[in-house]
Amino acid sequence: MNVAAPSTVPRRRTGFGKYRTIVLSIALFLVFDLGVLILNFYTSSEISTDAVGINLAGRQRMLSQRLVKALHEFGAAPAGSTEATNALMELRNTTTLFDTTLSAFERGGETTGGDGRAVLLQPVSDARGRAAVEAALKLWQPLKTALDPALRGSDAAALHEAVRLASSSNLALLRLMNDLTTALEQVAAGKADRLRLIQTIGIGLALANFFLILFHFIRQLRDSDTRAETARRETVEILDTVTDGLFLLDRELTIGAQPSKSLHGLFGRSTLANQPFLPMLREIVSEKVYREAADFLDVLFREHVNLKLVASLNPLHEVEVLIPGPNGEPQRKYLGIEFTRVTDAHSALVHLLVTVRDITVRIELARQLELSRRQAEEQMSLLLGILHVEPPRLREFIDRADKALHDINATLRRHGSKHLSKRDEYRGVLNEIFPTIHALKGEAGLLGLEFFEKLAHDFEERIVELRGLKRVGGDELIGLAVQLDRLIGSVEAVRAMVERLGSLQQGFAQEATAAAGAPAGAAAETPAMAPTSTAAPLPELTVDTFRFLVERLAQTEHKRVQLLASGLDTLAVSGAEQITALREVLVQLLRNAVAHGIETPEERHLAGKTDVGTIRLQARADASAGIELICHDDGRGLDPGRIRAAALQSGRWSEDELDAMGTAGLRALLFEPGFTTAAEATLAAGRGVGMDVIKHRVEALGGTLSVASEPGRYCAWRITLPGLPGLGELSFETT
Amino acid sequence: MLNETQLKVFVDHATHYFSAFAQEPAIVRVPYLISHDESLVYDYTGVIGVSGAFRGCVYFTAPARMMQYLLMTQGETEHSQEHCLDVVGEIANTLAGNARRELGSDFMISVPIRIAGKPEQLTLARSARSYAIPIQWRVYSAALVVSLEDG
Missing domain, CATH: 1.20.120.1730 (Four Helix Bundle (Hemerythrin (Met), subunit A))
Structure with a gap:
C-alpha cells in the first residue's frame, strides 16, 4: 500500500x-x-x-x-x-x-x-x-x-x-x-x-x-x-491537531524530524524527533513483540516484498504498551500502529509513514466482553456445581466459608506482622489454620460442593506437606497464600452467582405477583433464593444431609455403606453454636467411618459380613440437660496393631515408646495432629487430620469424646455436651 | 491467575538483593492477602508496572530507617532521600530485570519508578486480591506487594 x-x-x-x-x-x-x-x-x-x-x-x-x-x-x-x-x-x-x-x-x-x-x-x-x-x-x-x-x-x-x-x-x-x-x-x-x-x-x-x-x-x-x-504552517497545524500519531521512519529506523504532537502522548515521551525507533519501542512492548516488530520492519524496507501480503503479520497492529504516565507511573495502553510505504517520483522506497492510534477503549471493551463471556462459562459450570444445594444452606455455607477464609488470612497477617528471629518458624501457623480449613472442607463435602471441597483438600494437603518440612519459613507459605486466594475467589464467585440467581428469581416472582394483581412487595417476602434474607437459617442436622455425604464418600472409596439415624430431630433444641460444632464433628466421624472403619465389600465378604456396611447415628438432646451423640459403624474397629504400625512408619515414635503405650496409649495417638492409619490420602481421609480437630472442638464446648471398639466388629464414638449423662448402652472408655 | 512459581520469582529476587548487596540475607515472613482498598506502603517505594498475560504492579516498599541502614552497610555516607530512593529503585530494577528474564517474553515490565512518601498513583488490582509478602532485614520490616490480575 x-x-x-x-x-x-x-x-x-x-x-x-x-x-x-x-x-x-x-x-x-x-x-x-x-x-x-x-x-x-x-x-x-x-x-x-x-x-x-x-x-x-x-x-x-x-x-x-x-x-x-x-x-x-x-x-x-x-x-x-x-x-x-x-x-x-x-x-x-x-x-x-x-x-x-x-x-x-x-x-x-x-x-x-x-x-x-x-x-x-x-x-x-x-x-x-x-x-x-x-x-x-x-x-x-x-x-x-x-x-x-x-x-x-x-x-x-x-x-x-x-x-x-x-x-x-x-x-x-x-x-x-x-x-x-x-x-x-x-x-x-x-x-x-x-x-x-x-x-x-x-x-x-x-x-x-x-x-x-x-x-x-x-x-x-x-x-x-x-x-x-x-x-509549513498547515503541516504544523495538522501535525499539532491530529489525534493520531504520525511520523516518518527512514531506512535506519530513525523517527523523522516532524512527528505529530499527539505522538508524544501516545508514546509517553517528550523527545521523539530524530530518535531511533526500535530502542524506544523496546521499552514499551514485550520482548517478544519487540523482536517480531524488528523483523517486520526489516521486511517492510525490502521493496520486492508485497506489503499487502505481509500486512497481516504486523505485530504492532494491536499492541499492548506500558508507558510512563504524567508522574512517571506506568500506564497501560493499547496502540494500533500501521505502516505505509512512501516512495519518491521514481517509485523508490524512501520512508515508512507510521500511523499510531490509541485503541485502548476498543480493546478494553473487547476484553471486558471476553471476560464476561469467560465468567459466564465459569459461572455456568459453577451453577451446575451448586444447583443441588438448597439456597439457604448455600448462603450459610458461603457466609461461613467467607468468614473462615478471612480468619485464615487474618492469622497469616498477624504472624506476618510479627518480627521473626532466625530460629523461629511458622509450624504453629499451620496448626492454627488447619482446623478451620479442615472444617470448611467437611462443610463443602456435606453440601456436595465438590469443586470447593477439592480446593480445600488441596490446601489441607499443602499444610500437611509443609508440616513434614524440617523448618517452615515464610517463603514456604507463599503457595498457601496463592491457594487461599483461589479459595476466596471461589467463594466470591459462588456468592455472586447466588445473588444473581436470587435477583433473577425475585424479579420473576414480582412479575408473577403483578400479573396476578397481588400487592406490590408481597412476592419479595418469600423468595426461595433471596439474598436479602438477613438471618441465616439454623444449620441443619438431618439424616438426608449426612446420607448424601456418606454415599458420596463411599462411592469415592469403592465401598457400600448405609446410614441409619435416630433422634437427630431432638438436636433442634440446641443452640446454633452447638449444632455447628456437632455437624463439624459428625462430618469428621462419618468420614473416618467410611474411610477407616467400613471395609470394602470384598474384605467384608471375607470377614463374613454383609457387603453393605452400616453406620448408625443416635442422638438425644434435652434443652436443659445437654446432648449425647453416638456414631457407630460395623467396620474393622480400631486395630491397635495397625495404629502401632502406622505410628512406627511415621517415624515420630520409636518401637520402645510404642511398646510402652499399651492399647489406650495407642488409641490416644489417633488424636495426635497429623496421625493417620490410611495408606494414602483421599478426600475422605488419609492425611492424619480430623480426630484432633474433633477433640478440640468438643472440648472447646465443654464436652467429652469417648470411644468404644472391638477390632473386626465395630467402632463407636460418643460425644456428650455439658449436662447430659451417657446412655450407658455400650461400654465406653474415656479417651 | 498468578501461580506460586511466578510469585516466587518476585520474592526470590527481592530477597536476593539483600543477600548480594546487604551483607545479611532478608527473611520472608508469612505472606497474606490484601484487598485493593488497603494500603501497605512505607517511606520509600519502588514500583514496576506489569502488562501482558497479567496486568497490574509489583512494588517493594521499605521504611526510611531500613534504607539508611542499608546504605550504611554498602559504605555510603550520604543517607539523603535521593540516596534512599536510589536503593529502592535499584531493588525494583532488580525485580524488573529478573521478571523480564524469567516470566517470559509475553510480559511487559515497565521501567521502575521510585516514590517517596505515600504514592497517590499506586492502585492495586480491583478484580483480585494482592499478595503482601513481609520481608524482614535485620530489625526492619519491608514488604513486597504483588498486585496482578489476569490480562
Whole structure:
C-alpha cells in the first residue's frame, strides 16, 4: 500500500528546473562582462599600438630638426675633421630613421623603435594623418634625393643644395610630422573614448541585469517562501491537531524530524524527533513483540516484498504498551500502529509513514466482553456445581466459608506482622489454620460442593506437606497464600452467582405477583433464593444431609455403606453454636467411618459380613440437660496393631515408646495432629487430620469424646455436651 | 491467575538483593492477602508496572530507617532521600530485570519508578486480591506487594 503518487506526475527536468531563469540571467551577466572585457582588450591593444605610432610620429618631428642640424654641422665642419665625421654619421642615421619611419607610416612596415628594437607599424588610415604623411613624402623625396650625394660626402655643391632644400622644407616637415602626431593622437583619443563608452554600456547592462535578477528573484523567492511558510504552517497545524500519531521512519529506523504532537502522548515521551525507533519501542512492548516488530520492519524496507501480503503479520497492529504516565507511573495502553510505504517520483522506497492510534477503549471493551463471556462459562459450570444445594444452606455455607477464609488470612497477617528471629518458624501457623480449613472442607463435602471441597483438600494437603518440612519459613507459605486466594475467589464467585440467581428469581416472582394483581412487595417476602434474607437459617442436622455425604464418600472409596439415624430431630433444641460444632464433628466421624472403619465389600465378604456396611447415628438432646451423640459403624474397629504400625512408619515414635503405650496409649495417638492409619490420602481421609480437630472442638464446648471398639466388629464414638449423662448402652472408655 | 512459581520469582529476587548487596540475607515472613482498598506502603517505594498475560504492579516498599541502614552497610555516607530512593529503585530494577528474564517474553515490565512518601498513583488490582509478602532485614520490616490480575 504505497502512498499515492500525485495525479500529475512531474516531468523529469533535464535543465535547471525552476532555477533556469536565474541561471540564464547570470549567464547573460557573464556574457556582458566577457564582451566588455574582450572589447577592452582589443581596444586597449589598438591604443597601445597607436601610442607607438604617436611616439614615432613625435620622433619624426625631432628627427626632421636633428637632420637639418646635422646637415648644417656637416657643412660647417672642416672636411675630414672628427666633427664632420660625427655630423655625417648623425646625418646618415637621422636620414635613414626618418625615411624608414615615414615609409612605414605610409605603407606599413618595420622600423626601429625608441628602444632600438624593431617595431611594426600599420599604414596610417586616418585621413588627416594620411594627408600629412603623403605631403611629408612629397617634401622628403627631393630632400632625400638631394641628400644622397651629400651623404656620400663627394660634392660640396650637392651639400649646399641639400642644405638649401632642408632649410626650406624644414618647417613644413616639422608641421606635417606635428600634424601626423596630432592625427594619431586624435585617433587614439577616439578609441579611448569608444572604450569608455563600451565599458560604460557594458557595466550599465550588467548592472541592469543584476537588478533584474535581484528584483525578479527576490520576488520569486518571497513568493516561494510565502508558499513554503503557508505549507509549513498547515503541516504544523495538522501535525499539532491530529489525534493520531504520525511520523516518518527512514531506512535506519530513525523517527523523522516532524512527528505529530499527539505522538508524544501516545508514546509517553517528550523527545521523539530524530530518535531511533526500535530502542524506544523496546521499552514499551514485550520482548517478544519487540523482536517480531524488528523483523517486520526489516521486511517492510525490502521493496520486492508485497506489503499487502505481509500486512497481516504486523505485530504492532494491536499492541499492548506500558508507558510512563504524567508522574512517571506506568500506564497501560493499547496502540494500533500501521505502516505505509512512501516512495519518491521514481517509485523508490524512501520512508515508512507510521500511523499510531490509541485503541485502548476498543480493546478494553473487547476484553471486558471476553471476560464476561469467560465468567459466564465459569459461572455456568459453577451453577451446575451448586444447583443441588438448597439456597439457604448455600448462603450459610458461603457466609461461613467467607468468614473462615478471612480468619485464615487474618492469622497469616498477624504472624506476618510479627518480627521473626532466625530460629523461629511458622509450624504453629499451620496448626492454627488447619482446623478451620479442615472444617470448611467437611462443610463443602456435606453440601456436595465438590469443586470447593477439592480446593480445600488441596490446601489441607499443602499444610500437611509443609508440616513434614524440617523448618517452615515464610517463603514456604507463599503457595498457601496463592491457594487461599483461589479459595476466596471461589467463594466470591459462588456468592455472586447466588445473588444473581436470587435477583433473577425475585424479579420473576414480582412479575408473577403483578400479573396476578397481588400487592406490590408481597412476592419479595418469600423468595426461595433471596439474598436479602438477613438471618441465616439454623444449620441443619438431618439424616438426608449426612446420607448424601456418606454415599458420596463411599462411592469415592469403592465401598457400600448405609446410614441409619435416630433422634437427630431432638438436636433442634440446641443452640446454633452447638449444632455447628456437632455437624463439624459428625462430618469428621462419618468420614473416618467410611474411610477407616467400613471395609470394602470384598474384605467384608471375607470377614463374613454383609457387603453393605452400616453406620448408625443416635442422638438425644434435652434443652436443659445437654446432648449425647453416638456414631457407630460395623467396620474393622480400631486395630491397635495397625495404629502401632502406622505410628512406627511415621517415624515420630520409636518401637520402645510404642511398646510402652499399651492399647489406650495407642488409641490416644489417633488424636495426635497429623496421625493417620490410611495408606494414602483421599478426600475422605488419609492425611492424619480430623480426630484432633474433633477433640478440640468438643472440648472447646465443654464436652467429652469417648470411644468404644472391638477390632473386626465395630467402632463407636460418643460425644456428650455439658449436662447430659451417657446412655450407658455400650461400654465406653474415656479417651 | 498468578501461580506460586511466578510469585516466587518476585520474592526470590527481592530477597536476593539483600543477600548480594546487604551483607545479611532478608527473611520472608508469612505472606497474606490484601484487598485493593488497603494500603501497605512505607517511606520509600519502588514500583514496576506489569502488562501482558497479567496486568497490574509489583512494588517493594521499605521504611526510611531500613534504607539508611542499608546504605550504611554498602559504605555510603550520604543517607539523603535521593540516596534512599536510589536503593529502592535499584531493588525494583532488580525485580524488573529478573521478571523480564524469567516470566517470559509475553510480559511487559515497565521501567521502575521510585516514590517517596505515600504514592497517590499506586492502585492495586480491583478484580483480585494482592499478595503482601513481609520481608524482614535485620530489625526492619519491608514488604513486597504483588498486585496482578489476569490480562
